[in-house]
Amino acid sequence: MSSRDQVPYTVLMARWEPNAAERLAHAALDLFAERGYENTTVIDIAQRAGLGKSTFFRHFQDKREVLFGGSAMDGLLTEAIAAAPATATPLEAVAHALDAAGREVFTPARREFIARRQAVIAANPELQEREALKNLALIASMTDALKRRSVPDLTARVAAELGALASTIAFERWSQTTTGADFSEIARQALDDVQASTALC
Structure with missing residues (x-):
């Protein structure tokens, strides 16, 4: 045998x-x-x-990549920005990307998994640093995607930064909601809130 x-x-x-x-x-x-x-x-x-x-x-x-998943999110966001209507403003293109994240990543079925992932990261300084670096990479990817739409450099960077901030706020709200609200809807509201807040500065 x-x-x-x-x-x-x-x-x-x-x-x-x-x-x-x-x-x-x-x-x-x-x-x-x-x-x-x-x-x-x-x-x-x-x-x-x-x-x-x-x-x-x-x-x-390695075991870190179980939590961070390579470059999948980069590709998802940049492809969504590229696919936004030609008439979309930079922030509308970013909103298009947040919609894609809601459809593909932040789904009701993955809510528990994502919450557990965040708890692991929050308990480990090394992982927090890795998460911060990943977020910077996502901002850079969105900036480049906007620039490929002929958006001026500074405008592209600001739109990407605002989109990242809106995504963070949306994630916090989505994680805490008990209504089953869709991430895309929450993200668009967060983006509107961020944009309105900049007018007060």
């Missing part, structure tokens, strides 16, 4: 079960909450998900 034959069938099936990235992400959050981020290894995460270490590295570069 080969070593493969000795492995239980259920374990083999678990290793090849679909949605591996999602399973790994949920396993990681469970372990981060139980043991702390620093005390959790990639092998721990893979084992909790019923997968091998090689499967983990097919989806994530």
